[in-house]
Amino acid sequence: MPKKRTRTKGEALLGFLILAILVLIGVMVFLQQFQFNPAVTAHRILEGGMEQFSSDLPSTLVPLPDNFTGMTPLESFTPETLYEKINGQADFYLASGFLGLKSQRYVHTDNQDMWFEVFKYDMGTKENAFAVYSQQYREDGLPLQWAEFAYYAANALFFVHGQDYMEMRASSTSDDLVAAMHEVAKKYVASHQNPKL
Amino acid sequence: MLHLIKIQNSDSVGRREFLTRCTKAGLSLTTACALAYWFYDPMAPSGRQKVDVLPGLPDYSVPEMGNRMAIVRGTDRAKTIRLALEAIGGLERYIRPRDRVLLKVNAAFASPPMLCATSHPDLVTEIARLCLKVGASSVIVADNPINDPASCFALSGIEKAAREAGAKVVLPRRDSFRYFTLEGGLLIREWPLLYAPLQSVDKVIGMAPLKDHHRSGASMTLKNWYGLLGGRRNIFHQDIHNIIKELSMLLKATFVVLDGTATMMRNGPTGGSLSDLKETGTMIVSTDPVAADAYGASLLERTLDELPFIKKAEAEGVGMSDYASLNPKILTTD
Known part of the structure; x- marks a missing residue:
């Protein structure tokens, strides 16, 4: 054993x-x-919203004139999150090839009621940018000369720059505010001479 | 077989010992498998919190007042709303002393008041002031703008207007929402709804600006309830007329106010330029939101066929698109 x-x-x-x-x-x-x-x-939400908190982005979307400063952080929206910014208008841009939106508000340093907001829609191509520009064209708009497609209507500027469709909306029709907005738009176009088409 | 022979030939394990060990190993394996089966969850985590579905919303209407409607021409919102409220019987017939009132405004965008993309602050001030005057114990102002609600209420002027009139803006918070299923609804099923402000009031007044809307054709009093939806509500834009119909069935307001003082005729719902507006100089107050929207369609120069949500809401018994059948009082302040 x-x-x-x-x-x-x-x-x-x-x-x-x-x-x-x-x-x-x-x-x-x-x-x-x-x-x-x-x-x-929550990863889908973060994918769309992280960029607005990124420290790599420039502090302002456009070159600012004197007496104006950033009022809000630079915001960024993707096709999935565009509705958060413009709600029911989102489908209009999505149907025209929308890729991304950056926006920011700027305010007069001495008058908090004087502010304007810049919307920079990346439409992918110049043709797409023109499509959304032309479909929203205001009949009473005054053409502007510093861009190929640009006009001014009451309190707002609208123009195409490369593949971007841009809107600048003022909080009032104040002459100073509108003049500042024109200056910003002209400087922006001049400083981005070779936009993507 | 070779393995067994090796075991049998070893000097450390006998037949009995071998069977005992096999039995123990089998029992261990069976126990492990049983435990694994017990813990196994065939459904992946949904990522959603526990759903506590609401069966229905309270009825905020005043049935004894019946269907009433007033259409007042004028450009001063404070004057037109006062006259319109008198014309439907007087605000005191709708708001009782100590009532808690919710003004469901449209504060969807951080847009200046002059662009009329949101409820106008002059109107918010006047309605809140009148409610408190007839004895309301509190007036709260609420909406669910998705992008930065605080900025939307501040830059639209609504926050300041409410504060100055003695009302309070309630910003949506995560715990303000409850899941809701509309009985008979196909779209509103276990969907988050801005419930906290509705839960704490006795009367609800819907306040909508009159606007073009890229998707639905128009944004008026029925579409205004869209602002109660939480979650990724943009998915409903694919079936916009039916979601507006279901929203109209969701809530019976005390009355609605459609502000057609200046109408956003195109590029809605955001607009952006004063060029998008037309001075239509009309304030509409009605206990029937379908009738209010049907009249609003005429100011927007749309036919009812171009705005199917109106007929859909009517088919559900929400109201009557033939606003003339309400014998609306048509007045002017000028």
């Missing part, structure tokens, strides 16, 4: 140690499932 081999004290200790670790891991997994991180399922 062969002699039965008995386990050593060290083997038993090692066995208990491994079992204890396995039980501990099991308990941790069991407890963790009750603390599911919602960020895991």
Whole structure:
């Protein structure tokens, strides 16, 4: 009869140690499932919204005249998040090849009621940019000469620059505010002489 | 087989011992598999919080007042709304002392008041002031603009107007929403709804500017309830007329106010230029939102066939598109 081999004290200790670790891991997994991180399922929201918090972006979208400063952070929207900014108008841009929107408000340093907002729609091509420009054209708009397609209507400027369709909307029809907006638009076009087409 | 022979030939394991160990191993495996099956979840996590679906919303209407409508011409919003409210019987017949009132405004955009893309602050001030005057214990002002609600209420002038009149703006927070299913609805099913302001009031007044809308053709009092929806509500733009119909079935307001003082005739709902506006000088107040929108369509120079949501809401019994059947009082302030 062969002699039965008995386990050593060290083997038993090692066995208990491994079992204890396995039980501990099991308990941790069991407890963790009750603390599911919602960020895991929020990835789509983050993908669209992260850029507005990125420190790599310039602080202003356009060159500002004296007495104006940034009123809000530079915001960025994708085709998935455009509706958050312009709601029911989003489908109009999406149908014309919209790729992205950047927008920002600027305010007069001495008068908080004097502000304007710049919308820069990246439409992918110059043709797409012209499509949204022409479909929204205001009949009473006054043509402007510093861009191929540009006009001014009451309190707002609208123009095409390369593949971008741009709008600048003022909070009032104040002469100073409208003049500042014109200056911004002209400087922007002059400083971006070779836009993507 | 070779393995068994090796075991049998070893000097450490006998037949009995071998069977005992096999039995233990089998039991361990069975236990592990049973536990794994017990913990197995065939559905991936939905990522959504626990759904506590609401069965329905309270009825905020005043049935004894019946269907009433007033159309007042004029350019001063404070004057036209006062005259319109008198014409439908007087605000005190709708707002009782100690009533808590919600003004559901359109604050969808951080847009200046002059562009009329949002409820006009002059109108907010006057209605809030009148509600408090007839004895309302509180007036709150709410909407769910998705992008930066604080900026939308501030730059539209609504926040200041409400504050000056003694009302309070309630900004939407994460815990302001509850999941809601509309009975008989195909679209509003377990969908988050801005519920907290509705829960805490006795009367609801819908206040909408009169606007063109790229998707629905028009944004008026029925479309105004879209602002109660939370979540990725843009998906409903694919079936815009039916979502407006369902929204109209969702809530019975005390009355609605359609501000056609200046109408956004094109490039809605955002507009952007004063060139998009037309001075139409009309204030409409009605207990029937379908009638209000039907009249608004004429100011917007649209036919009812171009705005199918009006007929759809009518088919559900929400109101009457033949506004003339309400014998509206047509008045002027000038």
